[in-house]
Amino acid sequence: MSNLPHECRLTFAEDLTPDDVHELEAFLMVHLGRVHDEVGPSGEISFALRALLILISDSAGTLTALLGLENPDAWQRSMIVGEWRRLRGTAMDFNHCDGYNHALWWNPIRHCNAADEADEQGRIRRAQGTETDPEDGV
Known part of the structure; x- marks a missing residue:
């Protein structure tokens, strides 16, 4: 695997496109279909x-529908991240196979966008006591 690209195109779930989902779904269907055969x-x-x-197909369909939303709510953004992680995790066992797109599927996505990541980091710092909450006025 020395030919891995140095940079992953996907950093956040908002970077995903329906084509990315369809590509990963097709890859999984081909490789799991071979095993089934x-x-x-x-x-x-x-x-x-x-x-x-069937679960892969349902997950990809749900993810494609969620990606079509203009302003997804927080729970929908979390669901986008979760569905992508489910599909990506299923594909990880096939990362040595032809057709595995390392630039898209190698690095995990943990947040929908930079704002969600910053919010999570702030919650972690507050829980650790290393940052005060602006609402506390301290």
Whole structure:
């Protein structure tokens, strides 16, 4: 893996596009489909793989719909991050395979945007007692 790019294009969930989601979904479908083909059409492993393929498709569909929102609420922004992390985490086991897009899928996304990240860092500092809350007036 010495040919990994030095910079990841995705820093925040707001950088995601529906095309990014479709690319990752297609990659997963191809590789898990190959495993399913090797296992055969019956048996517990086959049923589990089919269920996983359905979950991937549902997750990608949900994520695509959420990305279409103009001003997502905080819970929707969190859901975007969570759905992307679910798909990306599923793909991590295939990071050695042809078609794995290291520039898009290697680094995890932890926040929807820079403001969400700053809010989280502020909450952490306040919890550690290293920063006062402006609302406290201290």
